[in-house]
Amino acid sequence: MKILVINGSPKRDASDTLCLTRAFLEGMNNVTDNDVQFLHAIDSHIEYCTGCFACMRNGGHCIHQDDMTAILSSILNSDLLIWSFPLYCYGMPAPLKALLDRTLPLSSMTMQKVGDRYAHVGQKDFSHLKYLMICGCGFPNSAHNFEAAVLQFRLCFPHAHTIITVPESPMFHVPEAASVTTPRLALLKEAGQQYAANGTVNDALMQAITAPMIPEEQYAAIVNGGVT
Numbered sequence: 001m002k003i004l005v006i007n008g009s010p011k012r013d014a015s016d017t018l019c020l021t022r023a024f025l026e027g028m029n030n031v032t033d034n035d036v037q038f039l040h041a042i043d044s045h046i047e048y049c050t051g052c053f054a055c056m057r058n059g060g061h062c063i064h065q066d067d068m069t070a071i072l073s074s075i076l077n078s079d080l081l082i083w084s085f086p087l088y089c090y091g092m093p094a095p096l097k098a099l100l101d102r103t104l105p106l107s108s109m110t111m112q113k114v115g116d117r118y119a120h121v122g123q124k125d126f127s128h129l130k131y132l133m134i135c136g137c138g139f140p141n142s143a144h145n146f147e148a149a150v151l152q153f154r155l156c157f158p159h160a161h162t163i164i165t166v167p168e169s170p171m172f173h174v175p176e177a178a179s180v181t182t183p184r185l186a187l188l189k190e191a192g193q194q195y196a197a198n199g200t201v202n203d204a205l206m207q208a209i210t211a212p213m214i215p216e217e218q219y220a221a222i223v224n225g226g227v228t
């Protein structure tokens with residue numbers, strides 16, 4: 001399987017979230033042969049979409065000549081896109097949002113009703129693509145935190161998507177937290193194995209992955225420099 005990991009963390013390889021993504025990929029690689037490419041959004045030259053819609057009217061040619069031409073080609077040549085990013089202001093970091101906006105050339109102006117909503121008809125064929133979102137965050141709570149990012153991902157990629165969210169992610173770079181982060185990474189690896197074998201991750205495993213690693217109050221106290 002051809003996998004493109006789009007890393008939205010400006011911290012590049014030092015990303016907390018990327019620890020989760022790497023564990024997931026390790027699990028996948030145990031089951032299937034994969035060709036994995038990494039792309040750091042922050043290192044790519046991606047101009048902002050100007051909203052001119054030229055690309056949607058002229059067969060997908062954007063007015064900008066930058067790295068997005070190659071990135072769109074890599075996207076279309078992939079089987080699975082892994083969007084690996086930290087939660088920033090309840091959404092995705094700006095460099096990744098810029099990249100997402102610039103996928104507009106894949107769609108045409110034509111809109112059609114699908115179920116109870118409208119969507120643009122593609123002008124490139126990306127029906128083969130699967131989408132995985134792996135998102136870490138700094139707060140210990142998932143409720144009132146991940147909802148906007150999850151909904152955006154579902155609306156952008158209504159088909160063949162899988163979404164993994166993990167709170168308390170800075171702990172993945174804290175050696176003292178290894179007693180809870182190592183088992184969590186093992187769950188991510190198991191999820192990768194399941195995904196490679198079945199294309200899904202079962203509900204019980206997903207629940208275990210998305211739960212806080214230590215109690216919310218304890219995590220907050222540690223971050224605040226207080227007593228645990």
Ligand SMILES: Cc1cc2nc3c(=O)[nH]c(=O)nc-3n(C[C@H](O)[C@H](O)[C@H](O)COP(=O)(O)O)c2cc1C
Pocket residue numbers: 009010011014015016017018085086087088089090091136137138139140145168169170
């Ligand atoms: C600008 C900014 C906004 C953030 N917004 C949120 C947020 O809305 N919710 C949250 O739980 N954490 C938030 N965080 C914390 C990050 O998600 C957290 O530090 C995460 O572990 C960073 O992951 P990374 O190492 O993969 O970049 C924010 C961090 C920054 C720098």
